[in-house]
Amino acid sequence: xxxxxxxxxxxxxxxxxLFSGNAQVKYLFEKPTAILRPISYEIPLGxxxxxxxxxxxxxxxxxxxxxxxxxxxxxxxxxxKAINVSQSGVYSCRGRSDSGRLTYKSDYAIIKDTLPITxxxxxxPKWTQIYMGETFTVRCEIPGGEGTYWSYDWRPKRFxxxxxxNERTFHNVGWEDNGDYQCRGNKGxxxxxxxxxxxxxxxxxxxxxxxxxxSWLSPGASVNLxxxxxxxxxxxxxxWYKAVPYYKITEEPYTYELLPDGSKTAQSFxxxxxxxxxxxxxxxxxxxxxFYHDYYSDPKFVWSADVNSxxxxxxxxxxxxxxxxxxxxxxxxNSPLWRVRKFPENSVPYCSNFWDSGESVxxxxxxxxxxxxxxxxxxxxxxxxxVNITIQDFYSGxxxxxxxxxxxxxxxxxxxxxxxxxxxxxSVAFYHNNKLIQNDSREELNFLAVSKSDxxxxxxxxxxxxxxxxxxxxxxxxxxxxxxxxxxxRMKVMNAVAFILVMMLSMNQ
Ligand SMILES: *[C@@H]1O[C@H](CO)[C@@H](O)[C@H](O)[C@H]1NC(C)=O
Ligand SMILES: *[C@@H]1O[C@H](CO)[C@@H](O)[C@H](O)[C@H]1NC(C)=O
Ligand SMILES: *[C@@H]1O[C@H](CO)[C@@H](O)[C@H](O)[C@H]1NC(C)=O
Ligand SMILES: *[C@@H]1O[C@H](CO)[C@@H](O)[C@H](O)[C@H]1NC(C)=O
Ligand SMILES: *[C@@H]1O[C@H](CO)[C@@H](O)[C@H](O)[C@H]1NC(C)=O
Ligand SMILES: *[C@@H]1O[C@H](CO)[C@@H](O)[C@H](O)[C@H]1NC(C)=O
Ligand SMILES: *[C@@H]1O[C@H](CO)[C@@H](O)[C@H](O)[C@H]1NC(C)=O
Numbered sequence: 337x338x339x340x341x342x343x344x345x346x347x348x349x350x351x352x353x354l355f356s357g358n359a360q361v362k363y364l365f366e367k368p369t370a371i372l373r374p375i376s377y378e379i380p381l382g383x384x385x386x387x388x389x390x391x392x393x394x395x396x397x398x399x400x401x402x403x404x405x406x407x408x409x410x411x412x413x414x415x416x417k418a419i420n421v422s423q424s425g426v427y428s429c430r431g432r433s434d435s436g437r438l439t440y441k442s443d444y445a446i447i448k449d450t451l452p453i454t455x456x457x458x459x460x461p462k463w464t465q466i467y468m469g470e471t472f473t474v475r476c477e478i479p480g481g482e483g484t485y486w487s488y489d490w491r492p493k494r495f496x497x498x499x500x501x502n503e504r505t506f507h508n509v510g511w512e513d514n515g516d517y518q519c520r521g522n523k524g525x526x527x528x529x530x531x532x533x534x535x536x537x538x539x540x541x542x543x544x545x546x547x548x549x550x551s552w553l554s555p556g557a558s559v560n561l562x563x564x565x566x567x568x569x570x571x572x573x574x575x576w577y578k579a580v581p582y583y584k585i586t587e588e589p590y591t592y593e594l595l596p597d598g599s600k601t602a603q604s605f606x607x608x609x610x611x612x613x614x615x616x617x618x619x620x621x622x623x624x625x626x627f628y629h630d631y632y633s634d635p636k637f638v639w640s641a642d643v644n645s646x647x648x649x650x651x652x653x654x655x656x657x658x659x660x661x662x663x664x665x666x667x668x669x670n671s672p673l674w675r676v677r678k679f680p681e682n683s684v685p686y687c688s689n690f691w692d693s694g695e696s697v698x699x700x701x702x703x704x705x706x707x708x709x710x711x712x713x714x715x716x717x718x719x720x721x722x723v724n725i726t727i728q729d730f731y732s733g734x735x736x737x738x739x740x741x742x743x744x745x746x747x748x749x750x751x752x753x754x755x756x757x758x759x760x761x762x763s764v765a766f767y768h769n770n771k772l773i774q775n776d777s778r779e780e781l782n783f784l785a786v787s788k789s790d791x792x793x794x795x796x797x798x799x800x801x802x803x804x805x806x807x808x809x810x811x812x813x814x815x816x817x818x819x820x821x822x823x824x825x826r827m828k829v830m831n832a833v834a835f836i837l838v839m840m841l842s843m844n845q
Contacts, residue, residue, distance in 0.1 A: 369440040378450055379424070381452055386418055399429055403426070423447075428441045447525070453529065455531040457474055457475070457519045457533075458475050459472055459475075465566060466538050467540075473506070474490075476488050490504060491516065491519070510538065545633055553638055561608065565621050578593045612642070615637065616636065618632050640721055648712075649712045669712075673716075679709045687699075733801040736806045748785065750781070753780075768792055787810070792808065
């Protein structure tokens with residue numbers, strides 16, 4: 337700021353002080369604005385709303401009220417800081433000082449009144465459930481309101497709120513389109529009442545369920561694939577595919593080939609004649625246009641027990657390991673690469689996750705594997721015969737699970753009694769060196785801080801069946817590994833293993 341300017345301002349200040357006193361100096365430079373609340377309001381017919389106006393200043397202002405674009409204030413309300421209005425319209429206010437100075441006008445308050453007219457909202461198509469990716473349209477009707485130019489307000493309120501068409505279409509819908517849909521007509525200062533509510537709750541999962549019957553092939557019988565969806569009568573088209581083992585095992589296990597005349601059938605079932613070997617199928621559903629998502633079922637299989645030379649699965653023998661037992665599955669045939677599959681898919685064998693070459697052998701651990709139907713699939717797209725495997729046929733008792741390596745004193749150790757079957761009696765007994773130490777519903781035996789005295793052989797008993805004994809060695813946290821005990825321990829385990837082996841061999845006869 338240079339000197340001359342400073343002098344000019346000082347002069348103005350003094351001048352202002354002289355004329356009007358210190359408090360009002362600033363009004364030579366700025367002009368206050370009146371503030372009006374509320375800014376927008378809807379009043380039902382016959383109702384009213386209280387509007388209040390203020391000027392942010394300690395001064396005494398006389399409030400003037402305006403309606404519409406009138407320049408003349410409404411005399412009946414002059415001087416009132418709050419007024420009740422029952423008429424729709426655009427209101428504003430301002431202040432006038434004793435000396436006749438005026439503030440700026442306030443923002444407009446837009447008051448609309450609601451007519452006793454109803455709007456009706458409808459939705460197309462009339463599906464019970466809308467699924468992610470589908471399209472729907474809502475439409476607003478105002479009975480008796482024809483011939484008038486309406487715009488439309490919509491709920492849920494999204495994007496801009498001003499629509500001049502009475503339809504809104506939502507494409508490729510997702511979670512953001514969920515909500516209670518409503519509409520109303522909007523005409524100048526008048527509104528219709530809000531319409532009825534149409535709740536929209538988009539479902540993210542559409543999993544058609546395929547049923548294959550029969551599950552096991554018998555000569556001459558046809559196979560019926562049947563595809564189920566939640567609301568079967570609502571415009572679905574079905575497509576039918578055959579599963580082909582896919583070489584990239586980390587991705588989907590299969591690719592799918594359309595079955596003859598299997599595209600978009602209106603019928604929800606598909607008949608296959610002359611099927612002789614194990615095969616997998618899926619169905620797919622779609623409806624409407626703009627259907628963005630493809631909804632496939634999980635693959636389902638029809639199994640053949642007949643061994644053929646192109647692809648075969650043989651089961652056995654039982655393999656003994658250190659306190660565990662396992663069963664060998666062997667895939668043989670024309671293809672160099674094989675994998676083993678299982679149904680149901682829980683606890684799938686490890687060998688389902690890679691292609692094994694040559695005479696592929698998969699070993700399933702009977703402790704961790706489940707009963708189920710097992711079969712082989714080749715890279716050259718062949719399916720072997722399928723075999724029901726009931727693990728119980730191989731070994732039915734519980735297994736004492738113990739860390740393979742010596743545990744350190746002072747550490748937390750959890751031993752468990754692995755039960756394959758559902759519990760019938762909720763009671764598991766644990767023995768340490770043949771002495772009962774725990775007998776309740778827990779399947780674990782926990783040591784918060786294991787000590788040297790916990791070393792020894794452990795076994796568990798469940799439902800009258802006893803597990804083989806296994807030895808837990810404990811070494812001191814600091815010192816070198818404990819020495820001679822494991823020798824006798826291993827002897828005991830070996831004895832137990834030999835015992836099971838004898839039992840199983842006799843079972844297999
Ligand atoms: C405003 O409405 C209330 C009831 O909602 C009524 O008691 C009051 O008399 C009305 N005032 C005016 C000025 O219409
Ligand atoms: C406002 O007006 C009232 C009465 O007219 C008066 O008593 C009061 O002092 C005035 N206030 C100011 C800040 O001028
Ligand atoms: C407006 O109406 C309310 C009742 O709804 C009443 O309490 C209030 O005094 C009225 N205000 C004015 C300025 O008339
Ligand atoms: C939508 O449906 C799901 C189940 O399909 C339900 O859990 C959820 O509460 C529903 N949401 C609304 C807003 O109705
Ligand atoms: C196939 O199964 C479906 C569903 O169970 C059934 O409605 C249909 O009649 C069956 N078709 C034949 C030819 O058996
Ligand atoms: C496999 O087990 C199922 C159910 O227990 C049975 O219906 C089916 O006939 C069995 N298949 C063979 C080949 O044994
Ligand atoms: C374990 O407890 C159950 C029920 O309390 C009892 O029936 C069973 O005989 C007990 N087992 C042993 C080995 O003591």
